[in-house]
Amino acid sequence: MSRPGFVLEVDDRTPPLLVHNGEGFLLERFPLGTRVVYPPEALPPVRDVEEAIQNALLHPLESEPLPELLRPGMRLTIAFDDISLPLPPMKKPDIRQRIIEAVLTMAADAGVDDVELISANALHRRLTPNELRDIVGERVFRSFFPDGKLYNFDAEDAENLTHLGQTRHGEDVEISKRAAESDLLVYVNVNLVAMDGGHKSTSIGLASYKSLKHHHNSHTMIHSRSFMDHKASKMHHSAWRMGEILTEHVKVFQIETTLNNDIFGGPLEFLQKREWEWSIKDQASMLGAKRGLALAPAKARRKIFQDVRANYGLTGIHAGKIEPVHDKTIENVHKQHLVEVQGQSDVAIMGVPFVGPYNVNSVMNPILAACMGLGYYFNSYRGNPIVRKDGAVILYHPVDYEFSQLHHPSYVDFFEEVLSESTDPATIEAKFEKQYAEDPWYIHLYRTSYAYHGVHPFYMWYWISHALDHCGDIVWVGANRKTVERMGFRSASTLQDALEMVSHSVGRSPSITYLHNPPHLLADVR
Amino acid sequence: MMLALEMYRSPAKFLAAKAVGSRIPGVLTGPAAPLRLVTINEPKADRDGWARIRPILSGICGSDLGMVTGHTKLYFSALVSMPFVPGHEIVGELLEDCEDLPKGTRVVMDSVLTCAARGVEPCESCVAGRTNRCDRITVGHVAPGLQTGFCQDTGGGWGNVMVAHRSQLYAVPDGLSDERAVLTEPLAGAVHTALRAKVEPGQSVLVSGAGAVGLFATLALRELTQAGRITVVAKHPKQRELAKAFGASDVVAPDEVFRGVRRATGAFRLKPELNAKEFLLGGVDIAVDAVGSKDSIDTVLRVTKAGGRVVLAGMPSTGADLSPVWFRELELTGTYASSREEPNDRPAFETALEIAAKAPLDGVVGARYPLYRWREALDHAQSAGRLGTVKVAFDVRAS
Ligand SMILES: [Zn+2]
Ligand SMILES: [Zn+2]
Numbered sequence: 020m021s022r023p024g025f026v027l028e029v030d031d032r033t034p035p036l037l038v039h040n041g042e043g044f045l046l047e048r049f050p051l052g053t054r055v056v057y058p059p060e061a062l063p064p065v066r067d068v069e070e071a072i073q074n075a076l077l078h079p080l081e082s083e084p085l086p087e088l089l090r091p092g093m094r095l096t097i098a099f100d101d102i103s104l105p106l107p108p109m110k111k112p113d114i115r116q117r118i119i120e121a122v123l124t125m126a127a128d129a130g131v132d133d134v135e136l137i138s139a140n141a142l143h144r145r146l147t148p149n150e151l152r153d154i155v156g157e158r159v160f161r162s163f164f165p166d167g168k169l170y171n172f173d174a175e176d177a178e179n180l181t182h183l184g185q186t187r188h189g190e191d192v193e194i195s196k197r198a199a200e201s202d203l204l205v206y207v208n209v210n211l212v213a214m215d216g217g218h219k220s221t222s223i224g225l226a227s228y229k230s231l232k233h234h235h236n237s238h239t240m241i242h243s244r245s246f247m248d249h250k251a252s253k254m255h256h257s258a259w260r261m262g263e264i265l266t267e268h269v270k271v272f273q274i275e276t277t278l279n280n281d282i283f284g285g286p287l288e289f290l291q292k293r294e295w296e297w298s299i300k301d302q303a304s305m306l307g308a309k310r311g312l313a314l315a316p317a318k319a320r321r322k323i324f325q326d327v328r329a330n331y332g333l334t335g336i337h338a339g340k341i342e343p344v345h346d347k348t349i350e351n352v353h354k355q356h357l358v359e360v361q362g363q364s365d366v367a368i369m370g371v372p373f374v375g376p377y378n379v380n381s382v383m384n385p386i387l388a389a390c391m392g393l394g395y396y397f398n399s400y401r402g403n404p405i406v407r408k409d410g411a412v413i414l415y416h417p418v419d420y421e422f423s424q425l426h427h428p429s430y431v432d433f434f435e436e437v438l439s440e441s442t443d444p445a446t447i448e449a450k451f452e453k454q455y456a457e458d459p460w461y462i463h464l465y466r467t468s469y470a471y472h473g474v475h476p477f478y479m480w481y482w483i484s485h486a487l488d489h490c491g492d493i494v495w496v497g498a499n500r501k502t503v504e505r506m507g508f509r510s511a512s513t514l515q516d517a518l519e520m521v522s523h524s525v526g527r528s529p530s531i532t533y534l535h536n537p538p539h540l541l542a543d544v545r
Numbered sequence: 546m547m548l549a550l551e552m553y554r555s556p557a558k559f560l561a562a563k564a565v566g567s568r569i570p571g572v573l574t575g576p577a578a579p580l581r582l583v584t585i586n587e588p589k590a591d592r593d594g595w596a597r598i599r600p601i602l603s604g605i606c607g608s609d610l611g612m613v614t615g616h617t618k619l620y621f622s623a624l625v626s627m628p629f630v631p632g633h634e635i636v637g638e639l640l641e642d643c644e645d646l647p648k649g650t651r652v653v654m655d656s657v658l659t660c661a662a663r664g665v666e667p668c669e670s671c672v673a674g675r676t677n678r679c680d681r682i683t684v685g686h687v688a689p690g691l692q693t694g695f696c697q698d699t700g701g702g703w704g705n706v707m708v709a710h711r712s713q714l715y716a717v718p719d720g721l722s723d724e725r726a727v728l729t730e731p732l733a734g735a736v737h738t739a740l741r742a743k744v745e746p747g748q749s750v751l752v753s754g755a756g757a758v759g760l761f762a763t764l765a766l767r768e769l770t771q772a773g774r775i776t777v778v779a780k781h782p783k784q785r786e787l788a789k790a791f792g793a794s795d796v797v798a799p800d801e802v803f804r805g806v807r808r809a810t811g812a813f814r815l816k817p818e819l820n821a822k823e824f825l826l827g828g829v830d831i832a833v834d835a836v837g838s839k840d841s842i843d844t845v846l847r848v849t850k851a852g853g854r855v856v857l858a859g860m861p862s863t864g865a866d867l868s869p870v871w872f873r874e875l876e877l878t879g880t881y882a883s884s885r886e887e888p889n890d891r892p893a894f895e896t897a898l899e900i901a902a903k904a905p906l907d908g909v910v911g912a913r914y915p916l917y918r919w920r921e922a923l924d925h926a927q928s929a930g931r932l933g934t935v936k937v938a939f940d941v942r943a944s
Binding site for chain 1 (some may be wrong): 795801804805807808811812813814
């Protein structure tokens with residue numbers, strides 16, 4: 020049986036603790052009394068995945084069984100979460116492949132022959148054919164991709180978008196025309212964190228900029244507390260309103276899955292364990308990995324991490340009507356991620372790992388590093404942030420000046436042009452967002468190459484606006500001074516220095532909480 | 546007799562100075578030093594319309610530095626008469642009546658020595674008021690020399706006394722300080738550049754270079770046109786700051802031009818194979834080169850949109866790649882000095898005096914030197930951008 024997450028207080032017997040630090044990790048000794056929040060161990064997985072899938076499709080929540088929704092001559096569209104999930108990517112076969120195959124089998128039995136599969140990547144970059152193949156599997160790929168029936172959503176293809184109307188708040192709902200005109204839209208989701216799924220799947224994943232800008236903006240994001248709680252997140256409220264409009268027009272059959280915390284296997288298995296429980300073998304692999312990483316050239320180091328494929332086990336699968344399905348999903352996600360934390364602290368410490376949703380098979384550039392730490396990890400709470408208002412956040416990541424021109428061309432410009440002018444989300448939104456969103460070159464690269472949409476770095480920056488607003492100090496340990504300064508932060512060479520730097524706002528003996536992730540955790544701050 | 550700085554070698558020989566390197570003192574103390582501080586006879590003003598002037602402040606211009614360091618083209622060797630006293634950016638005081646201008650009037654000077662000053666039948670350009678295009682700058686009763694400051698007979702601003710013809714002079718309004726008035730000549734050049742750029746309302750403009758020429762061009766473009774976004778290429782922090790104060794919408798570093806212009810205009814950026822320089826499809830409507838270097842010209846040609854206009858406001862060096870002019874059907878145009886009849890139907894100097902009165906020009910003359918400290922003055926002017934100075938001037942009265 021897996022153990023729940025828990026909070027450890029550092030005392031003089033506590034060994035140095037592991038901290039993720041980009042494409043590497045380090046062992047850090049934390050001040051006595053530091054609270055360390057450990058994620059729960061991986062929940063036991065569902066034993067028979069195929070059976071669980073069949074069961075979900077045949078006994079859905081508040082919906083007819085899938086076979087009853089299928090009939091000859093109908094138009095069926097299957098949309099699925101893109102490569103930004105799960106993190107790290109999962110070992111084959113991908114759970115999406117298994118579900119899609121099951122859905123397609125039922126569709127074939129029912130005589131449905133008009134089927135299209137869409138990667139719901141919204142403004143994310145297109146997936147390469149190989150990445151699509153990794154998700155849907157060889158058989159589905161070969162049957163649909165060559166005929167253009169398996170493809171990436173294109174938010175800039177005006178002819179293939181449909182405006183479904185506006186919400187009562189005046190928000191436009193504009194989504195994939197194919198999805199909008201389908202007799203049935205099946206959505207295949209992978210829920211890694213509580214933020215995903217629900218109405219976010221269709222009304223965000225298949226939507227255009229015109230629609231997304233209503234909630235992906237600094238105002239909404241600063242008022243979303245937290246993103247992990249769809250009832251307290253303004254962004255989710257907006258998506259839910261849009262979902263109402265969308266489901267008035269299209270019948271959606273939602274399939275959501277939840278995964279356990281079994282991320283690191285093989286030689287990296289020690290990353291999964293609690294340090295004082297490391298066996299001799301774990302310690303050896305830790306030292307080996309540490310030495311190997313230190314010696315490896317940057318390229319090789321990157322490959323080691325990018326090749327990580329997680330061993331996730333399925334913890335649940337639910338299908339049917341969006342809301343009840345999502346409630347079950349949240350239940351499962353919370354079971355895996357929630358850790359109870361008593362009270363806020365003066366300082367929160369977080370290690371930013373090598374991968375985030377937007378640099379799969381790519382580079383974690385400075386903006387993505389900031390977003391990972393201050394957008395995702397900072398917001399990984401329920402109730403209250405882990406750090407008190409005007410407290411300090413200390414992050415670990417090298418934050419090198421490194422960008423992928425292929426995947427993140429607008430990020431480079433954003434970093435150089437926008438951040439040198441202002442780091443205030445509302446200011447840069449007003450002054451620069453539209454230009455970036457409508458820049459024909461970015462649009463061209465988004466549509467024909469593998470670039471994130473021009474507006475994407477803005478969204479990353481808005482993600483962190485709640486943290487910027489909430490925290491008094493943000494300091495990066497071991498980071499490139501120039502890059503973090505451009506983003507409006509400070510850098511320190513050691514944890515000691517960082518604590519020294521924040522002492523004017525939190526004092527010399529602040530309460531400290533270290534969030535020991537990944538694997539992912541969700542701090543339930545009481 | 547008077548004290549003056551004198552240029553005393555033929556420009557051809559100045560080429561030797563190039564070898565010494567770019568540090569001015571090296572050039573000036575080396576074997577090829579083309580400049581010396583001397584006591585010489587005052588120039589004569591014994592013809593109608595001519596009068597003597599005592600310079601108060603006299604600026605150091607990029608073309609003066611080019612002459613001293615031997616970077617000026619041989620093209621010009623036929624257009625000067627040696628030895629001469631340099632200095633064509635002046636504010637001075639009339640030592641005698643000059644037609645309608647009484648003795649003691651403070652004046653600024655359009656330095657071009659046109660048909661009127663030379664006492665010859667006006668050429669076609671002079672008749673039309675396009676005085677900077679005069680074809681007779683080597684004939685008449687004045688020694689050859691395209692401008693005052695390059696002519697043996699007139700003297701120049703780097704001496705205690707010089708002469709000028711009434712056609713060159715503009716009275717300085719009472720409220721205008723000497724520090725501002727001395728900027729009139731370069732400002733007039735900028736007025737000419739801005740008007741020659743023919744900017745239509747809303748058009749985007751790139752100004753490459755944030756020395757005096759680039760900064761003043763930016764100012765004039767803002768004052769005289771309805772340009773939309775003006776992007777200025779600036780290297781140094783003070784230049785960036787001034788470019789903004791003078792009306793730039795945004796400022797980019799030299800190595801950010803392609804990125805900056807692409808962003809500003811939503812152009813497409815293409816990188817040819819191997820080491821060929823990149824270029825934009827799309828780009829600014831109009832580019833002004835205020836540097837003159839091969840790199841700068843190459844860049845402005847590559848970031849101007851098809852059918853756009855490129856204005857060369859700095860003396861250009863050779864070797865720029867003209868393929869974009871052909872492929873993008875660019876209009877390539879030069880601007881030299883300024884003219885009596887500008888497209889706004891006024892002499893550039895009148896417009897310039899107005900701008901000099903109201904623009905944020907305090908502190909633009911960042912350093913003043915007496916003539917005897919000319920080595921330091923020229924050295925300072927040579928590294929003005931890096932030192933945060935726009936204009937270095939001689940304080941001639943203090944000499
Ligand atoms: Zn000049
Ligand atoms: Zn003439």
